[in-house]
Amino acid sequence: MGIEARPPGRPRDADADTAILDAALELLIERGAAAASIEQVARRAGVTRATVYRRFPDKTQLLIAAVESTYGNPPPTPEIRDLEHLLTGWAAALADPRQRRLLRRLYGAFEDYPEIAAAYEKQLGSPRSDARTAVFEQARDNGELPPNTDPQVLLDILTGAGWQHLITRPDTSTPDDVEQYLRAVLHQAGFTPETRRDRAPRPIKE
Template sequence: MTGATRPARAARPPGRPRSQEADLAILTAALDLLIEQGAAQTSIEQVARRAGVTRATVYRRFADKTALLVRTLEWANHDHDPAFTGWRDLEHMFGDWAAHLAVPRNRRLLRRLYGSVDDYPELMAAYRQVNGGRRAAVVREMLVRTRDLGLLPGDLDVDVVQELLSAAVIGLAALHPDDEDPERVKAHFLAIMKQVGYRP
């Protein structure tokens, strides 16, 4: 007998590789801490502890806290976002917005971001970049389509209305109660649109 037969390699258990599990744990911990206590009070040490990894593991991936939080926002608003398939009409769009804004955690994240704009401007820049681009283009397209259907005034400046709606989102997060139900949130957006001439 020239040698023992090598045992068959055990099949790798299903799931993500260990490094990706660490990535997910770090990003989840960073997002939770950002929402719970804000950017200024969040530290790499806290993120590592919450994620169950070492500080070195976090620093191997991110140069500093700002880089970590920027990536966290990109992940939370893009990689972690459900696939976007578009809206049927304006009311469908506002219903989708209302479902998102009716979740207190989502409103709190918006407040944390706007509260950090002076000390951590990179966070708001990252949020705007992720939420701009395709999503902003789809909102504009929806407004143009609604205008072309005759449901909005023909001379309506859709860019101004889009800015108005963005400000309305901020106002809802900052000034309305977090337990507001989706129907009331949707009605708020529709009331604004009726003031600019929306006639469904």
């Protein structure tokens, strides 16, 4: 979604575009979706409400654009080499204080603003889930996970553990702290990387 192209005419101020999106994201993180009004965004961005409305018809569309601007334009399918790579990347994301606060705000907004949930799912949802599921399948086939492991169920478990960490652990957690936590969860699911047996991993199925 984001900022749409406009017909020929007076060029739009790119600085105002950036200021509006930055202000919306800051307010979303600081106060939540309910408090991130068009008026508050305009005030913080240093523009008029009309300037905001010319770009976004309502608050929901503005917040969706702000969330999308945070994640940029990620590849449709992320490259995750193996389970170790997944753990490292996930831990790094969950250890970022700003990212943690944003994720908690998004989770709290999904009930009242389902469009924001849909935008988040489009940016970082299904394609990434498919890639992670493929990694779990690879680990199972390599003997790092029990042969009866259901990759989708394991993904749900690890995703839930991630949300649990966001709620119950401090935002000062380091990547090592988070990775240790996620490894402990996987250990309960039977993850034993030492059983890899000095063999080349099987490629992830397309």
